[in-house]
Amino acid sequence: MKKFFSKLLAAGVCTVMAVSLAACGGSGSSDSKPAETAAVEEEESTAIVIGCSGPLTGDAATYGVAVQNGANMAVDELNEKGGIQFKFVMEDDVNDAEKAVSAYGSLKDQGMQISLLTVTSTPAAAIAPTYQEEKTFALTPSASSPSVTFHDGVNQVDPFGNIFQMCFSDPGQGQGSAAYIATHPELGTKVAIIYKNDDNYSTGIYDTFKAQAAQDNLEIVYEGAFSGTANDFTVQLQAAQDKGADLVFLPIYYQPASLILNQANAMGYAPTFFGVDGMDGILTLEGFDTSLAEGVYLLTPFNADGQDDLTRTFTARYKMHYNETPNQFAADAYDCIFALAQACEAAGITNDMSNEEICQKLVEQFKTMEFTGLTGTGMVWDENGVVNKVPHAMVIKNGSYVGVDD
Amino acid sequence: MRFLSYLMSGLGLGSVYAIIALGYTMVYGIAKMLNFAHGDIIMIGAYVSFFALTRFGLPVLAAVPAAMAVCTVLGVLIERMAYKPLRQATSLSVLITAIGVSYFLQNAAQILWSSSTKVFPAVISNGALQLGELSISYLTLVTILTCVVVMVCLTLFINHTKTGSAMRACAEDKGAAMLMGINVNRIISLTFAIGSALAAIAAILLCASYPQVFPTLGSMPGIKAFTAAVFGGIGSIPGAFVGGLLLGIIEILSRAYISTQLSDAIVFGVLVVVLLIKPTGILGRKLSEKV
Numbered sequence: 001m002k003k004f005f006s007k008l009l010a011a012g013v014c015t016v017m018a019v020s021l022a023a024c025g026g027s028g029s030s031d032s033k034p035a036e037t038a039a040v041e042e043e044e045s046t047a048i049v050i051g052c053s054g055p056l057t058g059d060a061a062t063y064g065v066a067v068q069n070g071a072n073m074a075v076d077e078l079n080e081k082g083g084i085q086f087k088f089v090m091e092d093d094v095n096d097a098e099k100a101v102s103a104y105g106s107l108k109d110q111g112m113q114i115s116l117l118t119v120t121s122t123p124a125a126a127i128a129p130t131y132q133e134e135k136t137f138a139l140t141p142s143a144s145s146p147s148v149t150f151h152d153g154v155n156q157v158d159p160f161g162n163i164f165q166m167c168f169s170d171p172g173q174g175q176g177s178a179a180y181i182a183t184h185p186e187l188g189t190k191v192a193i194i195y196k197n198d199d200n201y202s203t204g205i206y207d208t209f210k211a212q213a214a215q216d217n218l219e220i221v222y223e224g225a226f227s228g229t230a231n232d233f234t235v236q237l238q239a240a241q242d243k244g245a246d247l248v249f250l251p252i253y254y255q256p257a258s259l260i261l262n263q264a265n266a267m268g269y270a271p272t273f274f275g276v277d278g279m280d281g282i283l284t285l286e287g288f289d290t291s292l293a294e295g296v297y298l299l300t301p302f303n304a305d306g307q308d309d310l311t312r313t314f315t316a317r318y319k320m321h322y323n324e325t326p327n328q329f330a331a332d333a334y335d336c337i338f339a340l341a342q343a344c345e346a347a348g349i350t351n352d353m354s355n356e357e358i359c360q361k362l363v364e365q366f367k368t369m370e371f372t373g374l375t376g377t378g379m380v381w382d383e384n385g386v387v388n389k390v391p392h393a394m395v396i397k398n399g400s401y402v403g404v405d406d
Numbered sequence: 407m408r409f410l411s412y413l414m415s416g417l418g419l420g421s422v423y424a425i426i427a428l429g430y431t432m433v434y435g436i437a438k439m440l441n442f443a444h445g446d447i448i449m450i451g452a453y454v455s456f457f458a459l460t461r462f463g464l465p466v467l468a469a470v471p472a473a474m475a476v477c478t479v480l481g482v483l484i485e486r487m488a489y490k491p492l493r494q495a496t497s498l499s500v501l502i503t504a505i506g507v508s509y510f511l512q513n514a515a516q517i518l519w520s521s522s523t524k525v526f527p528a529v530i531s532n533g534a535l536q537l538g539e540l541s542i543s544y545l546t547l548v549t550i551l552t553c554v555v556v557m558v559c560l561t562l563f564i565n566h567t568k569t570g571s572a573m574r575a576c577a578e579d580k581g582a583a584m585l586m587g588i589n590v591n592r593i594i595s596l597t598f599a600i601g602s603a604l605a606a607i608a609a610i611l612l613c614a615s616y617p618q619v620f621p622t623l624g625s626m627p628g629i630k631a632f633t634a635a636v637f638g639g640i641g642s643i644p645g646a647f648v649g650g651l652l653l654g655i656i657e658i659l660s661r662a663y664i665s666t667q668l669s670d671a672i673v674f675g676v677l678v679v680v681l682l683i684k685p686t687g688i689l690g691r692k693l694s695e696k697v
Contacts, residue, residue, distance in 0.1 A: 061516070061521035061522070227670070228626070231616035232415075258525060265532075285523060287527060289525070
């Protein structure tokens, strides 16, 4: 009996480790919600099919659902307007590289001609070579890692050529943030960084931030990392405080960031917090005390409270359809669809062309065209597919983003 | 002084692990199964108390029993529906079923309440008790106190009541207990009920320290608490207590003095070492009675 139970225990320990590993890869069910494609049924035959895979379930579902909503809204608007008709199909990849591969197959089965690639970076990097081989054009709303556009993401050489990004690339964000902080010493001069070391996105920004900071003589007094679903940052914050950091750079997503703000507040530590686009969403976190985020800086291309016409109508319509404030992912997806529509129009793309032909024409277009949307004016792309647009520094005041004028 | 304050936060975290570990250890002791859905009961407890506090505006002292009630019912239901039919099956089938239940609960939570993170309201004031230079936050104090109270009550219950003796008898030998007129099924249900109620308490303490609620909330604390239970000697109640506290302290101290990145690796590494040296855990087997 005794032996039997120790065996059982060993089996249990193995299982628990396997399950925890699986959980790291992003767990969740694999059922996918049907894409809402209203108003296209009658135009099915001539519509150009745009596909996308993203996390509709699992930990990162917020991003996938936002992209799905933004893209569906854009497609509906374009189809109502007339002109080239589109159909948007989305598959769930649970932010998992392997599932993204099967999602790709399923998108092909549904006749995908152009793609938004994936929502998140890890699956995007896994599926990008397939897109290159099969010559399908892709414009990702939000997969920001350089390994999405380059075979060798670390050194940024050997681009895929047919994969374009609507969002800033991670290096762009790290560089931009460091340069901004260096030129605004009033925000803080002694910088601490807290980053997530098992996440491509976070380490990508961290690396370039550090390089740029060294160039600009920005003093980094503390670097702390965390991994997995860590939820206690008091040790890192304590160390940052002890080293006298008056600015804490957070190249991470908003969920851990909200805990950091909370725990810093409890400790009575109040440096300037500086985030990147992953910080976007913190204000819409259900139950979050937005006063904790007061004075947080972030570089983001989209501001739901922006006062220009485009943003105002988008935000109003989005709230009407989905009953929540759009975040940057929704705006990026919306822009992707409109940018694709503009390019298709200019290149005279029809739905009877082969993927390869469409791809070739769109690559030509994107290298030369200029696009203005929710997330930037006069955006242009370089030949590697990396977007060039101006990041806006925002600061959170009275529970909403306010642009910082400079 | 800094070391003492780390030690206190380690004790706080360890207390939460200990309370969760009790659920694992009691169920293992009596039903001889590893209930991997235990972590997800914590998650349900967290959601219930979140909604009790925010949507229904209940005070904390009402939210705790509400969460405990829901978790207790859920725990017993799971036992009845998923595990009881497998009483005679091989332990591997029960183990797989438990993992299935765990995924079921996570995905059900995702469908019901969406995957987006919700922020748990502050339930304990931010202040701290000053003892000379050392400051201990009220939250840590409350957590440690709760854990001690739970431990004392549970030990008294197990050792000094009739039902407690019945539980010990079941842990010792289910067949013999049945022959002595003990309703083993009822005792197993009761064990699940107690474990799940404790999970609800742990949920609130966990969310008070780390105020976020999301569908996979329970998996990591669940795995760590399971580690704590094995560490202390699975099946032993004092073992769960000691294992939980030690694990919390090891985690916080390794994060503070060794590496913020490797703390989880160190925690699980400790488990491996303990199992190599003493396969039954620190207080496993003969050193203490099992429940």
